[in-house]
Every structure is written in structure tokens, then in C-alpha cells.
Amino acid sequence: MMDPEGTTFRAIMDLLRGKKAEVIELAEPSCNVLTIGDIEVHPDRKVVFKAGEEIRLNHGEFSMLLFMACAPGQVFSKSQLYAAAWGEEYEYGTNSVENTIWRLRQKIEDNPKHPTYIKTVIRSGYKIEKNYCTETNDYISYINQ
Secondary structure: OOOOOOHHHHHHHHHHOOOOOOOOOOOOOOOOOEEEOOEEEEOOOOEEEEOOEEEOOOHHHHHHHHHHHOOOOOOEOHHHHHHHHHOOOOOOOOOHHHHHHHHHHHHHOOOOOOOOOEEEEOOOEEEEOHHHEEEOOOOOOOOOO
């Protein structure tokens, strides 16, 4: 995302002023497969499999899943997820992120009403549960032992 005037950066910094924040940078995925339980995310091919069956995700669903899966356990706000999916500033009052997470849970969770992988963090956002992630190649492995 290009921001030559720095307006997006300033807007983010204004929102974070006075709050404890951790700045993270996510590099482009350079692995072949990212595994979350029985879900396989193939970043280069932009496909997802659950128990060997391909799951059809739209651009927003895939982008949010990949963004969260690249940092398991990290809580992401609606603004961060919106920007990851559509490269735009989040408009407060819209339900785009909630609807996308709902559709994503319908597609990847065994029981979407009691999600295993994508957790809601009240008043904060969403995260991929760290205990279910294994990452190959350049990713760090996270396995609950």
C-alpha cells in the first residue's frame, strides 16, 4: 500500500496514541504451506484445503486468514484486518470484517458457533489460536505439546 504523504501512518498513530501497542511487520509469506490444525493455506497459490478438500475463499476471506495465520496468537483489530483484506482504511460502523469472519468460520470451522481456530477477543478483535499452527520453511513452528 502506497502512502507517500504519510496520512495513513499519521491516522494509525493518532488512533494508537496513549495505548500500549506492539508494532509488528509481516513479511510476504515465502513458504509452501501454512498449517492450522487440518487446514492448509498455500500462500503462493492462494488456495486453502481442509482435511484435503479445497475450500473456496474470496479475496477478503483468504487475505484475513493468511494475515492472522502469519502471526498466530496475535490479536488483530477490525481496522488491521480490513486493511489487510482491502488495503483501505476501515470505516467505523460497517460490518465488513464481522461478516467476513462469519463466512470464514462457516467454511473452515467444524462448529462455527464454537470456533476452534479463529477466536474473538472481546473489545480487541480476532486471532488465530496459536496452539493449532504449524508453519513450514521460513515460518516458526507452534505446536501445543
